[in-house]
Amino acid sequence: MSSLLQRIEKSLQGGLSPAQLKQLFCEVLNWGHPQGLRSIEYRKASDAPPLTLQPVAELSGLPVYLVVWPSDRLPGLTARRAVQRALKPLHAEHLLCYVTQEARQAAFTWARQRSDGKTELRTLPYEVGSPARTTLERLAELAFSLDELGPTGQPPLPTLTEKLQRAFDVEAVTKEFFESYKKVFADLQQRLYKTSQDQVWAHDYALQLLNRLMFLYFIQRKRWLGGNPRFIADFWRAYKETRQPVDTFFDRWLSVLFFEAFNNKFHGGYRHFPDEIRSAFQLAPYLNGGLFARNSLDEAYSVKLPDEFFATLFDTFDGSRPGFLERYNFTIAESTPLDIEVAVDPEMIGKVYESLVNLTSEGLVEEDQRGSAGIFYTSRVEIDLMCRLALVDALAHRLGADKKPLLYDAVFAYEPAEKDAADAALAAHNLWPELDRHLRDLTVCDPACGSGSFLVGMLLVLDDLQARANAQLGREETPYERRRRIIGEQLYGVDVMDWAVHVAELRLWLQLVVETELQPAELKFRPLLPNLSFKVRCGDSLVQQIGGIDFGLHRTPLDLPPPLKGRLTQLKGKKLRFYQGEPGLRETDIKKEELDLFRDILAHKQHALKNQIAAITRQIEAPAEPGTLPGLEAPTDRAAPQRRLQQLRAQREEKEAELARLTAAREALLRAQQVPFVWDIAFVEIFEGDKRGFDLVIGNPPYVRQERIAPPRLHPQDFGGEDSEAWKEQKKAYKAQLQRSVAAAWPRFFQYRPGRAAFRKLDGKSDLYVYFYLYGLALLNPQGSFCFITSNSWLDVGYGADLQEFLLKHSHVKFILDNERKRSFAQADVNTIIALLAPPDDRRESGLDKTARFVMFKVPFEDVLSAETFKALEAATERQRTGRWRICVESQRALFEEGLAREEGEEETTSKSKQSRGPLIKTARYEANK
Structure with a gap:
């Protein structure tokens, strides 16, 4: 340990008195004495005794205050925010040293003013007697040499800020x-x-x-x-x-x-x-x-x-x-x-x-440890932005587009004053009762949840809004009970890796205990941690096969009879009781009940489809209508009956194909010894319930280039290595399964019929995340909202043409958000965008009547996390630019037609006969940059 670290440790271990902290800053770190600064009194509440903020040091105008906190525990976030707001009129930026009343714990909190006017708090904790070397090393970054102090003893403010940034750098x-x-x-x-x-x-x-x-x-x-x-x-x-x-x-x-x-x-x-x-x-x-x-x-x-x-x-x-x-x-x-x-x-x-996903048994980390699995960790800023953006969109579907400005104000409120103003506005419009109902009813899914970052992000946003709703409606609910309810009733995740599921569970559990203050007897009363086995599940989100039969989403639009609906309600309740830890409920029994119910739903759908096919057949075989009676004019459209017959035969063919698929699926289930993850089985209460899908699908799907796409649960060494023919065959077969899976999710767009080998296929060079886009969109209900952060390559690479065409024709490209200032994945050579999309409908081309918005931010995302930013972007009707962003607003029809024209022009120029299949969304995106 260096001499500086030893001096810092000696100063802290000597106690956390005002004298010791003055010694730490003024003698060890070489900060200046607090010239001209006075003590400040602060009250936590009007009837509470005052707290004294005592100056201990100052440097280049940045004061350091000591606050003795009247508890044996350090103040929480809410309390630290309150003190910061009280001090802000005098010192917008400052350093506070919180010390517990018995002087055993301390927290050094730097209040930093951001360019958007918000105040960021960075906190470094310490405990007397703890060997936590990290704190000593971080504090050492605040030390100044005599040369750095200069002749005045007051270094330039940028120099001080740079040291503070290093000291409070969580990335380090x-x-x-x-x-x-x-x-x-x-x-x-x-x-x-x-x-x-x-x-x-x-x-x-x-x-x-x-x-x-x-x-x-x-x-x-x-x-x-x-x-x-x-x-x-x-x-x-x-x-x-x-x-x-x-x-x-x-x-x-x-x-x-x-x-x-x-x-x-x-x-x-x-x-x-x-x-x-x-x-x-x-x-x-x-x-x-x-x-x-x-x-x-x-x-x-x-x-x-x-x-x-x-x-x-x-x-x-x-x-x-x-x-x-x-x-x-x-x-x-x-x-x-x-x-x-x-x-x-x-x-x-x-x-x-x-x-650590690819750490080998010999303890060596592969060079491309994240890239080989396509895993790049999303920044908390982007996660928070996406959760709030998708939530505003989903709530606007339910409350009306005219309420969107109010929703932006409420959901993007960070500071207490912002929350108070937004909550009062919602109350003035009498929106809290309805908003509360929707906030408690929304279901969220991350189909590639990794370590659960988006689930935790959505939990934090929903928890804040529901706590505010409770306050407005006079409802009592502890933070622990509120978060436990949100996790149990609203959050769902899937990942193909077991380890990811376990870490996601760990993070959700920790979010429960962080807000929990219980007496010793309460700790033993019931399990503190709910069972998340039916909330975060392990499986392949894209390919579900049993006995060679594809088990993609069975979206046959049929109502369930009351007995099956009753069983569905009972299963949902049983899962929730298992989550709560009710004795006597076993995971294996509930999984069997899931499977039995799904089999019976398939049987009901088979029976209903047979009846529909019989009804259509009767219409086809019914005798033709007699000719016109004497004295009446002949029909003007003699081809109408024939067209009607063709329509009926097409309907029958489609239903017969679906019946064959259901029959094969049910037979495969009867033969299967073990059933892998299947969306319709694992979340039967979601897909067969009243909504028929999730309200929000959000995430950061894996980035895997086409040549590296492989069965995620298999290992190449078991097939002779990466270059073996056996492994190449496994990869080829899995890519074929991916193609069929997304085609089955959107059969009209891909001209797919079960049992037929010929159908429109995605470009073979498509990255894995393209499949996640198409399959993830199929998980939504008709009022849902979809938000992904991915590579931007689908906007300007040939293999993105299919996805572009699908979105422009059948969805609504609400936002494509880019950032030229800061990459979302600093550790990866990947340029990313955030896409906010509406639920598609491949039965009609309603997307062509929508307007797409492409935004290029000129500042980091953390500087645009505000309601005003997105209200301005929503209001834009044409191309605009400000000092912080540029936006391009384009008709999706115009984009699609322009893309067709461009590709046709390229074909003529290069003498290609290939049929054009997609627009070029990059036109709008890159012209927005000009």
Whole structure:
């Protein structure tokens, strides 16, 4: 440890008194004394005792204040915001040092004024006695040398701002955490592989064990483990000090915590535990939720892990103290665009796991670890923007387009004053009762959910709006109950990777406990963590086959009879009770009920289709109408009866094809020993309920180039390697399944009939995300809203022509948002756009009557997160430009026809006979740049 870090540590460990903090800033970091600054009084409430904001340092006009918080816990986000607003009239930018009343914890919060006028809070936590090296290293970035201070002792403000940016840079912490995590993960995976020789199990078990350990670090912040925020370190210390048999920490200590204490099964009979450990176990929260339940990974092999592995986590890592997990601050609260904690939060875990997808059994990371799987992590700013944009769109469908300005104001309100004004406006229009109903009724799905970022993002936005609705309508609901209800009734996710599903579950669980303040007795009353098995599911979102039969969405528009509707309602209720942890409900039983109900729905649809086919046949075979009677004029359109016959025969052919598909599907289900993920089965209550689809589909689908598209659950090494003919055949077969899957979702556009080999196919060079666009759109109900962030290549590459044509003809391109200032994926050579689209209808070309909007932002997305921005973009009727954005507003018909004309011109120029199939949306996008 450097001498500067040692001095910082010595200053902090000496206590968090005003004198110690003055010493830290003025002597160790070389900031100036607070010349001319006075103490400021602040009241949390009119009847509360005043808090004193005491100046401790100042540099280049930026003051540093100490706030002794009257609690043994640091203030939450709402309280920090309130203090910032009180101080803003005097000092728009400042640094606050919050210290708890017993001077054991501190939080350094930098209030930074952004270019859009909003204030961003970045917080760095610290705890006396904690070995968290991250905080020391971050604070060291604030140190100034005498040369940097200059002759006046006041460096230029840009220099100070640059140091603050480095000190409060959460990305630097993320990078450091990731590099360290890779080493730990590789070591653990290699140990497990050596004992099992099972590469897949070693990978998955390593992820699961580290998941469980990190969850402990998050929840110990709640003091739910013996009231000790540093329980894990003390737990490990107790193991070592009581001289236990060597290498038994995992077997005799950690496993008891995981599988007994957290499952309400600890009986207290273990005499090798010290009294304080037994007491903590007896009072440990009843978590359930599946994270700490023994599963197939736990049972597959006998796991033996030596103490030396845990020493790298808790004692020494990379040759220095403390261990890997002990050197970081952990925070449960996920950062938002305006409130960022410089610590390991659940979002950071998501980034790490999505980057570790291809870590090999030997502990080596492939060069293209994210690119090979097409995974790039979406920034929280883009996630927040997309969630709010899609939500405004979906709510406007239900409340009316004229309410859209009010909805933008409400949904894009970040500051308390903005929320108060927007909420009052909604109340003045008496919209809260109806808005509340829709906010509680919307269903959201991410079909490629990864580590759950969009599910968490939508949870946070819905939670804020529903809390405000509760306040307006006088409804009492705790944050825990509100979030638990939203997750249980409104959020759905699917991912092809098991590890992704587990991390998504972890992040949703953490979002529940972050807002939970419960008494010890309440922690044992019922499982704190709901069971998410039917909320976030593992499976291939694009291809569902059973026995060679495609199980794409069966959207036969038939009403269910009352008995089936009743069973559907019962199943939905049973799933919700299972989610809530009701005893006696088993996952396998509910999955069987899902399957049985789906089979019976198929049987009902078969019967109904047979009746429809018989009715059409009777019309076809009915005798022709007699000729005209004497004295009456002959029919003017003698071809009408023949056209009617042709229409009836076409209808019958279409229904016979659907009947054949349903029959084959039902027979495949009867033969199947194991049923994989199928949308219609897994979410039967969504697709056979009143809405027949999700209200919002949102996400960041995988980016996989066409030459790398392969079955996601298979491994090339099992077929002879990447270059083997067997693996090439697997890839070819999977791409054919993808083609058929999207064609079955939109049979009219692709001229698809079940059982026929010939149909219109997507360009073979299409990236995987193009299939996600088309299939994801099919998951929507008619009032839904669709929002994806993807590569922009489909706008100007030949393979995007099919998707462009489909969207312009059958959907509404509401927004294509681009950004020339800042890439959404800094780690990837990928240019991205955000697309907001309406539910398509391939039975008619209604999209050609719509208007498309293409926006190029000139500033980062975080600077345009406001209602005013999007109200102005919605109001634009022609091309406009401002200092922050350019917009191109074009008729979708004009775009389509222009694209046809361009391609025809290119064909004539190059003497090609290829038929034009798509417009060039790039015309609008790139002309908007000029």
